[in-house]
Amino acid sequence: MDxxxxxxxxxxxxxxxxxxxxxxxxxHITPSAVSQRLRALEVATGRVLLVRSRPVRPTESGEVxxxxxxxxxxxxxxxxxxxxxxxxxxxxxxxxxxxNADSLATWALPALAELAGDVALELHRDDEEHTAALLxxxxxxxxxxxxxxxxxxxxxTRLGVxxxxxxxxxxxxxxxxxxxxxxxxxxxxxxxxxDRKDDLQHRYLRERLSEPVSPPTHGVPAxxxxxxxxxxxxxxxxxxxxxxxxxxxxxDLVDLDPAGAVDVVLHxxxxxxxxxxxxxxxxxxxxxxxxxxxx
Numbered sequence: 001m002d003x004x005x006x007x008x009x010x011x012x013x014x015x016x017x018x019x020x021x022x023x024x025x026x027x028h029i030t031p032s033a034v035s036q037r038l039r040a041l042e043v044a045t046g047r048v049l050l051v052r053s054r055p056v057r058p059t060e061s062g063e064v065x066x067x068x069x070x071x072x073x074x075x076x077x078x079x080x081x082x083x084x085x086x087x088x089x090x091x092x093x094x095x096x097x098x099x100n101a102d103s104l105a106t107w108a109l110p111a112l113a114e115l116a117g118d119v120a121l122e123l124h125r126d127d128e129e130h131t132a133a134l135l136x137x138x139x140x141x142x143x144x145x146x147x148x149x150x151x152x153x154x155x156x157t158r159l160g161v162x163x164x165x166x167x168x169x170x171x172x173x174x175x176x177x178x179x180x181x182x183x184x185x186x187x188x189x190x191x192x193x194x195d196r197k198d199d200l201q202h203r204y205l206r207e208r209l210s211e212p213v214s215p216p217t218h219g220v221p222a223x224x225x226x227x228x229x230x231x232x233x234x235x236x237x238x239x240x241x242x243x244x245x246x247x248x249x250x251x252d253l254v255d256l257d258p259a260g261a262v263d264v265v266l267h268x269x270x271x272x273x274x275x276x277x278x279x280x281x282x283x284x285x286x287x288x289x290x291x292x293x294x295x
Contacts, residue, residue: 001044008069010037011049011058015066015139016096016122018055041065058137067138067153070096071273074141078275094120095277098135098143100128101194102162103266105223106242108144111288112281119277127197128266135269141278142270144285151269157286159266160293166204166256167244168236173254176236181257187213190235195221200238204262238262242292266293 013023014034024031042049049062058066077093099108104125112121124131124140131143135151142154150156166181176189186209191201196219205213220229227244230237231252239253247253266289270282 003044003065003068004037004041005072007037007041007044008065008072010034011041011062011065012069012073014038014050014056015058015062016094020056063137070138070141071271074271074273074275074278078277081276093277094122095142095281096122096124096140097281098124098126098131098140098145100131100144100266101125101223102240102243103128103144106162106240107288107292108285111284115280115284119281121281127194128264129199130197132269142268142282145267145269146264147269148265148267153272154269155272157268157282159268159286159289160295162240162242162264162266163294164200164204164238164240164262164264165244165258166201166236166260167230167239167248167253168256169231169233170251170254172233172236173256177256181208181260183209183211183213187215190216190218192218192220192226192229192235192237194223194226195219200262200264201236204238204260207262208257208260263294 010023010027013026014020017023017026020031020034020038024034027034038050045061045065047061048059049065051057051059073093074095104123112123115121124134126134128144128146131140132145132147132151134140135143135145135154144159148156148158168176172189177185179185186205193201201217216235218229218234220226220234223243226237227239227247229235230239231247236256244253248255268282268285268289270278
């Protein structure tokens, strides 16, 4: 089977942009041309590659070709850069990577910012227990994840540990935990969660209690706002030391259960490609992790 590079690029652009029209703008061709390339690729492979939803999403077969398309794009961009010539269409190869929100809000984004002049990044934010799925699907070329087992075709590097503690405002702690962190209090006290994927608070509850409880919850799906919600007394939540230490030192937050810390081990997984750009991103994150995360 001969795979056409223009058709693969059309597939990658359509998934990245979400629609044929947006893909056409990024490729500087017409939507009709994008559609024709996608149809030709499906005919060549004998597979349906995209679900025509809004945004479009790849099928299982489409994910296989999406990984290939992005690998080729990455290697081609590195080759052009090494040759020291401008790409024919003046495109800058973008590296899509997945990082959890708390890492972005604390240690990862400053490390990535140092590369902003040389590497274009498309950051996908997801829970650290789910970022590996984006890597498997081909949506990203690398990810910060809790998964220590390498995704097929990827290498894995241990980054370090983010330590989370059950934290609340002093007023909230006095109201809901006057007698300390008891099973009865944990069953009643409101809790702040990031989103439906966020299991940290319930992981703490499972480890702390012998019986399951279902306290009322508030969903706040942004790292900075999550911290603000806890400071405002909406509920207690698991906050990383990197984010909450200053507020605890200032007396704005309190550690509800000093013995109840939860450690989250982070890893960096990236495609096994000889890519200078991707290696630079991995090296920058590994350096920042060594400086700020627990070993």
